[in-house]
Amino acid sequence: MAQHEVHHGAHHLGAHEYSFWPLPVGMAVLLLPITFIAYFVWAKSMLALLLGGMSLALLVVGLSGWAYEFYTRGHEEGLGFPAMMFFIVSEIVIFGTMFAAFYMARVAHASQWKSWVPQELNLYTPLILTLILWTSSGTAALAEKFAHAERRGLSALFFLFTIGLGALFAIIHIQEWTHLWHSGFTLSSNMYGTGFYALTGIHTSHVFVGLIMMVVAVFLLLTGKITHHKGQTYVRATVLYWHFVDLMWLLVASSAYLIGSLV
Incomplete structure (x- = not known):
C-alpha cells in the first residue's frame, strides 16, 4: 500500500x-x-x-x-499561499527601493523642492482613491469567504465588485496623471515629477496585475473549477495580493502626495 x-x-x-x-x-x-x-x-x-x-x-x-x-x-500542493508570501516579500524590496530613492531626492533637493510642487496637485484625489481601494479590500475578503463556503456565485459577484472598484481607481488615477501632465508636471520636469510618477506608476501596475488575477478567479469560479478541494489556494493568494496592493497604497499616497507636497 x-x-x-x-x-x-x-x-x-x-x-x-x-x-x-x-x-x-x-x-x-x-x-x-x-x-x-x-x-x-x-x-x-x-x-x-x-x-x-x-x-x-x-x-x-x-x-x-x-x-x-x-x-x-x-x-493542490498547498504551497501557493506561502509562495505568494515570498513573492510579496520580493515586492516589498522593489517598493522599498523606490521609496529610498524618493526620500533621498526629497532630502538632497530640499531647497528646490517647493518650486517643483505643481499648483494643480489635488490632495483630495488620494483620499478618494484610498476610500475606493480600501472598500475593494472588503469586497475581496467577502469573495474569499464565500469561495471557502463553496458559494461560487456570490464569490464571483464580490470579485466582480472588487474588479469594478479597482478599475475605477485606475481610471481616476490615469485621469489625474493626464491632468498633471498637461499642466507641465511630467516625468522629466524635475525630481519630484520623476519620483511621483515612479511611485504611483509602479503601484498602479500592481493594481492591473491584481485585476487580471481576479478576472481569472471569476472565470474559474463560474466554470466550477474552484471547489472545496481545488483552487482555494489561488483564491487565498489572489486576495492576499490585493490586500498587499491596498496596504502599499497608503505608503505610496502618503509619500507621493502628502510628504511630497510639504514645503
Missing part, C-alpha cells in the same frame, strides 16, 4: 516536473528586457513592437496552458 502511495505521488510529481508550459513563460520573460533594449538603446521601434507582441503572446499562452494543465490534471 505504501509503495502504491509513493508511486502515485511520484506520478503526480513527474507530471508537473515535465510540464511544457514554463518554457513559453520563461521565453516571454526573456524577451521583455530585449524589447526595452530594442526600443530605448537600439532605437528600433518596429523590432521592439514585434518582440513585445511575441512576449505578450507567449506569456498569455504559457500562463493559460499552465493553469489549464493544473485544473484538468493537477492537484
